[in-house]
Amino acid sequence: MTGLHWGILATGGIAHAFTSDLRTAGLDVTAVGSRSIESARAFAEQYDIPHAHGSYEELVSDPEVDIVYIATPHPGHVENALLALDHGKHVLVEKPFTLNADEAAVIRDRAALKGLLAMEAMWTRYLPHMVRIREILSKGTLGEIRVVSADHTQKISTDPGHRLNALELGGGALLDLGIYPISFAVDVLGVPERITAFARLSDAGSDAEVATVFVHPGGALSTTVSSSRGAGANVAQIVGTEARLEIDRVWYTPTTFRVVTPDGSVREEFDGAVEGRGMQYQALAAERLVAAGATSSDILSIDDTVAIMGVLDEVRRQIGVVYPSEH
Incomplete structure (x- = not known):
């Protein structure tokens, strides 16, 4: 186990894959949060996690959690990341980081204001x-x-x-x-x-x-x-x-x-x-960055994450795809 305590926000398939690799690497998974306490408890039992919370608010309020992995669908990333940051937690946000560059910039700026790490979970970069x-x-x-x-x-x-x-x-x-x-x-x-x-x-x-x-x-x-x-x-x-x-x-x-x-x-x-799927390498990088007091990854900076979301925005503009929340 390490000195950094992970909280898992949401219990879908990607959360299972990530948490399994955290366990493979011997990292400390302290808590999980779901909108359903039953889902949180089942997840906690499967991965031997001490604390199960029946809401995201309870998870980010847990004083034993240092960093939160955001595993909700894309439209929830900005709200969930801001919730964690506002409770003093570092965030590793599943890719795509957000729906668009504007949302990504909001997370970047809030993390900078709080002096916390905000990092995109583009796990391939860390393999x-x-x-x-x-x-x-x-x-x-x-x-x-x-x-x-x-x-x-x-x-x-x-x-x-x-x-x-x-x-x-x-x-x-x-x-x-x-x-x-x-x-x-x-x-x-x-x-x-x-x-x-x-x-x-x-x-x-x-x-x-x-x-x-x-x-x-x-x-x-x-x-x-x-x-x-x-x-x-x-x-x-x-x-x-x-x-x-x-x-x-x-x-x-x-x-x-x-x-x-x-x-x-x-x-x-x-x-x-590698052993497992390989998602543990981004987590190990996040732990290294937090230990160094960094607020951005040296492999995929938060500014590059925002820029890549801008590229995706332009691609969507050209192909004519707009999400309902953007109207």
């Missing part, structure tokens, strides 16, 4: 293979980066009421799936200067497929594809003038990659296999 990729890029091994491509495609329910389809829940492939490759492109190349997007919308009006082409500082290009209607290869690559880096399926989870020169020679192979 060992991504850490190694950034090291390779910083050394210039690939030469000048010309192109980044990545996709995130899954076959998910077509039920209009499903969370990924319902606009009132922030549904659509972009925020749930497209956030991964878009965040990856920004990680490698920086925030795009030009954005072009196309989409196929579902009958519910949410985006079922989205394709993007970005122009980044210096002229490098990135392409992304996301879909909730069919499962693709889910691979990624970074193409440079001296070599390319190929990330295997499923690129945004613990996996393998290789660095390949233009003549086909393999310069490096890396196996990023």
